[in-house]
Structures are given as structure tokens and as C-alpha cells.
Amino acid sequence: MTLEARGFNILLAEDDEDDALLIRDAVAEAGVAGTVRVVRDGAELLDYLRRSVAAETSADAPCPDLILLDLNMPRKTGLEALAEVRADPRLVHFPVVVLTTSRLTRDMQKSFDLGVTSFVVKPDSYSALVEIMRNLADYWLRIG
Numbered sequence: 001m002t003l004e005a006r007g008f009n010i011l012l013a014e015d016d017e018d019d020a021l022l023i024r025d026a027v028a029e030a031g032v033a034g035t036v037r038v039v040r041d042g043a044e045l046l047d048y049l050r051r052s053v054a055a056e057t058s059a060d061a062p063c064p065d066l067i068l069l070d071l072n073m074p075r076k077t078g079l080e081a082l083a084e085v086r087a088d089p090r091l092v093h094f095p096v097v098v099l100t101t102s103r104l105t106r107d108m109q110k111s112f113d114l115g116v117t118s119f120v121v122k123p124d125s126y127s128a129l130v131e132i133m134r135n136l137a138d139y140w141l142r143i144g
Contacts, residue, residue, distance in 0.1 A: 007033045007034035008033065008034030008035070008065045008066065008137065008141045009034060009035055009037070009062050009063065009065050010032075010034060010036045010037070010064060010065065010066050010067075010068060011036075011037050011039065011045070011048060011049075011064035011066070011067045012024075012036055012037065012038045012039070012067075012068045013038075013039050013041070013042065013044070013045040013067065013068065013070055013073065013078065013081065014039075014040070014068070014073075014099075015040045015041055015070065015072075015073045015074060016070075019122070022126065022129060023036065023068065023099070023129070023133070024036045024038075026126065026129040026130045026132070026133045027133045029130045029133075030130050030131075030133040030134035030137060031134065031137075032133060032134075032137040032141070034065075034141075037064070040073070040074075041073040041074050041075040041076055041081075042073055042075065042076030042077055042078060042080050042081030043075045043076040043081075044075075045076075045081050045085075046076070046081055046084055046085070048061050049061075049064075049067075049085065049091050050090075050091075052064070053090045053091065063094075064094060065095075065140075065141055066094075066095050066097065066136070066140050066141055067085075067095065067096045068097055068136075069081065069096055069097065069098050069099065069100075069116075070098075070100055071098060071100040071102050071107055071111070072100065072101070078098060078100070079107075079110055079111065079114065082096060082098075082111065082114045082115070086114055086115040092115075095118075095140050096115075096116050096117050097117055097118040097119070097120060097136060097140065098111045098116050098118070098119045098120065099120050099122060099132075100120075100121065100122060101121070101122050102121070103121055117140070118136075118140075120132060
């Protein structure tokens with residue numbers, strides 16, 4: 001079964017409920033078939049990923065095809081979680097796209113130093129968010 005036939009599994013690490021809802025809606029409006037699962041911080045992200053690779057077909061934690069990662073989260077920040085993902089041989093292969101409000105050069109540079117796949121600043125408009133989700137899906141899910 002192809003990736004598109006079964007639907008994509010997107011794991012969103014986002015602590016802001018409104019942002020998470022907007023991103024879920026934008027993914028759906030962009031025509032991306034699949035599921036967006038939300039974790040609220042970097043610690044939950046790592047727990048989810050470790051469960052998914054341990055079971056490989058876990059119903060409650062299927063392996064994500066793409067991780068969307070906010071940087072500013074409680075308990076464990078996006079940068080801290082990214083560092084752990086890239087240091088773990090079981091998790092290093094997951095594509096991770098930082099999706100953040102931060103426009104700081106140091107956040108972008110640190111993300112790339114830690115091995116992020118891509119860095120995207122959250123747009124100011126919903127239509128731009130839909131376009132970003134469409135482009136991410138086209139590149140990372142359908143082509144990549």
C-alpha cells in the first residue's frame with residue numbers, strides 16, 4: 001500500500017491549542033489525506049516517537065511520516081526535543097520541520113545545527129498556512 005493510499009501520519013508538537021486547530025484545519029483544506037496527531041511539548045513528542053518505533057504498528061502511536069515541531073513549548077522545548085531525536089538512532093530518520101513564530105536567526109541556525117529537515121515561520125494568514133501545508137505535503141509526503 002502506498003503512502004498516499006493509506007494516508008499520511010503527521011505528528012504535530014504544538015502547545016497552543018488554537019495553533020494546533022488551525023494547523024489541523026489547514027492540513028485538511030490543503031487536501032492532505034491522513035491524520036494529524038498532536039502532542040503538547042517536547043517530552044510528549046519523545047514519548048510518542050519511542051512508543052511508535054518500539055511497536056512499529058502501534059495503533060495509539062503509528063510512526064509519523066512527518067513531524068511538525070514548534071520551538072517554544074513547556075517542559076521540553078522544540079530544540080531540546082530535536083537534539084534528542086537526532087541523537088537517537090531509532091528516531092534520526094524522521095523528517096522534522098520546525099514550524100514556529102520565531103524569526104530569530106539564532107533559532108534557525110540552532111535548528112539546522114541540530115539537524116532539522118526544514119525551518120518554516122508560521123505565517124500571519126490562514127490562506128498562507130494552507131499553502132505551506134500543501135507545499136510541505138507535496139515535498140515531504142508525496143515526493144520525498
